[in-house]
Amino acid sequence: MPQVSVIVCAYTERRWDLVLRALASLQAQEPAPHEVILVVDHNERFLQRANEELAGVTIIPNDDVKGLAGARNSGVRAASGDVVAFLDDDASADPGWIEHLRAPYRDPAVQGTGGMVRAEWPPAGRPEWFPAEFGWVVGCSYTGLPSVAGPVRNLIGANMSFRREAIESVGLFSTGIGRSATAPLGCEETELSIRLAQQDPTAMLWYEPAASVGHAVSEPRVQPGYFLRRCLAEGLSKALVSTMVGASDATASERDYVRTVLPRAMWRAARGVFHRRPGQLGMLAALIGGLGVTTLGYGLGRFGLGSQALRLIDSERRAGTTQEAGAQ
Secondary structure (H helix, E strand, O other): OOOEEEEEEEOOHHHHHHHHHHHHHHHOOOOOOOEEEEEEOOOHHHHHHHHHHOOOOEEEEOOOOOOHHHHHHHHHHHOOOOEEEEEOOOEEEOOOHHHHHHHHHHOOOEEEEEOOEEEEOOOOOOOOOOOHHHHHHHOOOOEOEOOOOEEEOOOOOOEEEEEHHHHHHOOOOOOOOOOOOOOOOOOHHHHHHHHHHHHOOOOEEEEOOOOOEEEEOOHHHHOHHHHHHHHHHHHHHHHHHHHHHOHHHHOHHHHHHHHHHHHHHHHHHHHHHHOOOOOHHHHHHHHHHHHHHHHHHHHHHHOOOHHHHHHHHHHHHHHHHOOOOOOO
């Protein structure tokens, strides 16, 4: 079985307790990871504190471009395991996570594995209006993903792994895309996954729902303003991926999602509105609004207006409509 190096990327002390939780969940794994690498993204104060207070973890600074993609690349370069796994700093690996992630690598065609990302909602729970189909807004699994193990186009960034040689062979993560502290973009793992498949059509990415993690969802991320900004950013991200790997590959899964998953969800919500069920009008509005804003973001990105849209997102964030900078 391959040795697994686990990479956790962190950028702010506001998540210190969550980082400790993530690291503790890795230390409790059986079998234990080959190594745990904490990458600190251009934050000297955080880096100093980590070196002073943490033990049993390899701590390195991000020596690449600032942002999640660069931090992940720094972790891969420092790793020595056969497989590099990624766990978000606000996530916690369930027991058996390492074992479930590495088991599919018995098949030499498997170049990456990932699992379910379970949303850990604030104390009030998931808002009535928040559709399960939009779990990706908060970086979690969502209705429309496979429910059983099998091959997928791409993995979810909070819970994924790759053969180290495979990820190195395609040049690691593209730093021109993905999340930073001020830009809630994403899809760098999608773009990497597509490049892997384009380089080697026989390569397989395997989804194993038993390899599960819990992902903390903070209160600001269940507000309608964040929901819409994240949808806009997702559309922009997909447009950028389309320019890098081709629109056909970049939107293949999304087209099926829009044709089948969302119409069913809208029909259920519309029936709920007709029968006066609580929260269904808000959910219907979120489904329609989320799809519309994501499509708008994609269109703006394809027509070269992405930078203007990003400035709008950042100005709204700075005005206080969200309490967190960016998203993981």
